[in-house]
Structures are given as C-alpha cells and as structure tokens.
Amino acid sequence: MSERQVTGVVMAQLPSGLYQVELDGARRITAHAASMPERNFVRLLVGDRVTVELMPRDLARGRIVKKL
Numbered sequence: 325m326s327e328r329q330v331t332g333v334v335m336a337q338l339p340s341g342l343y344q345v346e347l348d349g350a351r352r353i354t355a356h357a358a359s360m361p362e363r364n365f366v367r368l369l370v371g372d373r374v375t376v377e378l379m380p381r382d383l384a385r386g387r388i389v390k391k392l
Contacts, residue, residue, distance in 0.1 A: 328378045331392065334370055343368060343388065345376055353378070355386040366391060 335352065336344040345355045355376050357366060368374070368391065375390040 328380070329375055329389070330378060331373060331375055334368055334372045334374060336370060337368070345374060345386070345388070347376070353384050353386050355388050358387045358389050 330347050330349075332345040332347040332353075334343050335346045338344060338354065341356055343355050343357070344352055346352050353376070355374075357368060358377075368388065373392040374388045375392060376386040377389050378386045
C-alpha cells in the first residue's frame with residue numbers, strides 16, 4: 325500500500341480530533357493527526373500548512389503527517 329503525500333492548509337477543526345484540510349488543488353478533505361512515538365502532542369491551528377498522506381482507497385480522507 326502506498327500513500328500519496330500532498331500539502332494543504334488547515335481550514336477548520338472538527339469534533340473527534342479531525343481537521344478539514346484544503347489541498348493545493350482547491351479540494352477539501354477530512355484528516356486526522358498521525359500519532360508518532362517521537363512527538364507527544366502537535367497543536368494544529370486554522371491556517372497551518374501541513375503535509376497529508378491520502379489513503380489509496382478513499383481520497384477524501386487522510387492523515388496529517390507533518391506541520392510545515
């Protein structure tokens with residue numbers, strides 16, 4: 325399984341730890357923050373630029389892997 329990484333901007337914070345991210349192609353997806361062992365807590369705010377991995381089966385959902 326290969327994920328596709330794209331960049332975008334956090335547009336809204338949704339309930340249950342989800343975020344609405346607008347990708348550079350003017351498409352909006354729902355994403356959650358990835359849990360990494362080396363990072364305890366990453367605060368994401370509206371307007372932050374992030375890197376998102378899109379899931380191969382559902383391109384409308386993804387995982388935020390990096391804050392730029």
